[in-house]
Amino acid sequence: DVKVTQSSRYLVKRTGEKVFLECVQDMDHENMFWYRQDPGLGLRLIYFSYDVKMKEKGDIPEGYSVSREKKERFSLILESASTNQTSMYLCASSLTQGGYGYTFGSGTRLTVV
Amino acid sequence: SQQGEEDPQALSIQEGENATMNCSYKTSINNLQWYRQNSGRGLVHLILIRSNEREKHSGRLRVTLDTSKKSSSLLITASRAADTASYFCATDGTGANNLFFGTGTRLTVIP
Numbered sequence: 712d713v714k715v716t717q718s719s720r721y722l723v724k725r726t727g728e729k730v731f732l733e734c735v736q737d738m739d740h741e742n743m744f745w746y747r748q749d750p751g752l753g754l755r756l757i758y759f760s761y762d763v764k765m766k767e768k769g770d771i772p773e774g775y776s777v778s779r780e781k782k783e784r785f786s787l788i789l790e791s792a793s794t795n796q797t798s799m800y801l802c803a804s805s806l807t808q809g810g811y812g813y814t815f816g817s818g819t820r821l822t823v824v
Numbered sequence: 825s826q827q828g829e830e831d832p833q834a835l836s837i838q839e840g841e842n843a844t845m846n847c848s849y850k851t852s853i854n855n856l857q858w859y860r861q862n863s864g865r866g867l868v869h870l871i872l873i874r875s876n877e878r879e880k881h882s883g884r885l886r887v888t889l890d891t892s893k894k895s896s897s898l899l900i901t902a903s904r905a906a907d908t909a910s911y912f913c914a915t916d917g918t919g920a921n922n923l924f925f926g927t928g929t930r931l932t933v934i935p
Contacts, residue, residue, distance in 0.1 A: 812869030
């Protein structure tokens with residue numbers, strides 16, 4: 712069964728900490744995405760990557776960075792966590808050619824205290 | 825923003841009834857997709873309809889697309905308690921490499 716795996720389901724971090732959220736897919740997908748989901752705001756794109764070592768900013772990249780050193784792994788980094796980054800983080804992957812859906816991970820609920 | 829908007833925000837029906845959710849969007853698209861999200865989990869892809877299609881079926885799901893009105897609807901027939909979830913539409917702007925999601929419709933199916 713094809714999968715997108717996010718390393719943690721729940722995380723609690725302190726303000727100012729550097730936080731790493733990991734995402735791994737086993738489908739050989741070219742594209743990978745990081746979204747955050749907040750009540751009333753839906754899913755908002757943080758960053759995406761269409762190839763190894765490539766990255767593109769989404770709608771809300773401020774306070775975040777990403778790393779894609781291998782095709783199957785896409786990491787989201789919160790350089791200095793703040794309480795307004797408390798959210799559900801969702802990783803997804805897809806093929807490059809259009810007409811296919813995204814495969815999502817189960818999500819990481821991050822709380823910054 | 826290219827974000828779609830679902831309507832209604834919340835819907836509560838009895839098991840066995842049909843559920844209809846609507847999605848409106850703002851820009852031209854290549855395709856429109858519907859996803860389901862169970863509480864606290866990731867999204868699951870349900871169905872994709874291309875811009876040159878008007879209707880598509882998958883099991884108990886029926887999706888329609890009206891590109892002239894920039895709208896789509898998702899019909900779930902003979903609903904079950906297990907259909908309780910949030911449903912999102914997602915659109916790709918033509919030339920865009922990523923999807924734009926709406927804020928979702930929360931469906932509750934009462935046994």
